Amino acid sequence: MTVLRAAPDYSSLLLYGCPQLLLIKRLDSDVILNVSSPLVLQCRGDALVTWQPRLARHKKHIVKGYARTQTQTFRVLRAEAEHTGTYKCVYTNTSLKHIYSTVHVYVGESCVLPCLITNPTLAPITLRLANGSAPPPDLNFTSDPHKGVKLLQLSHTHTGDYVCSAHSGDQLEIFSRTFSINVIPRLQAPPYVFLQQTKYVRIVGEELKISCTTHNPNFNYNITWIHNSSHALRVEEDVKSKGSQLDIESIYTIPEVTADDSGYITCVGTNEAGINSSSTHLQVIDEAYVRLRVVLPSELVGGGGVSEVSEGEDVEVQLLIEAYPDLTTHTWILPYNSTNKGHIYRHGPYRWEASLLLRRVNYQEQGLYTFTALSPKADASISFTLLMYPTPAPPTPTILYL
Structure with missing residues (x-):
């Protein structure tokens, strides 16, 4: 991820979120340019990569000759203020997208809001609630014109909508867009995994559907199935919000069972606190x-x-x-x-x-x-x-x- 900041003639304040990212190899992490100067960003990864600029229309600056390679170049001949922002180099393989997903902020953790200004002389950057009031008195934070605002040792009471602000030379206060922070408690136990039956019987050629249910307070979970079957795993998932938690149902289906499908089938639930599982036994018979x-x-x-x-x-x-x-x-x-x-x-x-x-x-x-x-x-x-x-x-x- 590379942060670009424009020349000091422009005094707009930009905020791009609080992501925690696993980065691809890059040349620079912070670039400051004069207006009309050329901008060249290069990225190299272990698989096919591409650049994600702040604005979709800026994708035209991705060098076509490097398309679908492990090295990608983003080139602007004359950079303007609108090019200020966060640039992210990502893998094109959809299975690798999770590397760049934003994570939850847990109690006790810190979070950096990259409140990036186009004019470094506007520092220091301060923080306030979106409704104009002061932040909670027990919220500790530091500001850096190159990195943004770092919130320290967050607690559940710090959940809210925040904005960054700074003063221009004529004392005009400038604000970022609103950023919502949700501080959640860290889970203490793995998910409870429930199977409706401990045994299933099917006649050769019949369909089998097994439902596995679990609960989790957020989307940071995973459900997998283990079966010694030669079939490709066919799984559907249904997630419903109920109060402060998610009700999750995973359904494993075998359209036509064979004798080789007999054996134990295990549903495995995982969250940030650990792993839990539950097993059932399938018996495939020739006749009723x-x-x-x-x-x-x-x-x-x-x-x-x-x-x-x-x-x-x-x-x-x-x-x-x-x-x-x-x-x-x-x-x-x-x-x-x-x-x-x-x-x-x-x-x-x-x-x-x-x-x-x-x-x-x-x-x-x-x-x-x-x-x-x-x-x-x-x-x-x-x-x-x-x-x-x-x-x-x-x-x-x-x-x-x-």
């Missing part, structure tokens, strides 16, 4: 399934098809169900007419728990019980027999005659 397993009563666990109970007991049947796609319906078929339909609960991704409670069973309730679960592409059933033996009759009382 519904699997049933008895949990209670213990006599039925392991494939036993008969359970014997005493008349008057309470009996609870519990089944564990695993299915993909999701279940659409389930039914109990009982050996007697009853309104008892049992209950079913979701027990995590692709898992359910079904239960049937029989209170104070009697002889009418013994017989064959069948549970059936159905999904759009598969179904399964499980049956068992409930047998009942009578409760022993109480003993006949013995009568003793004395």
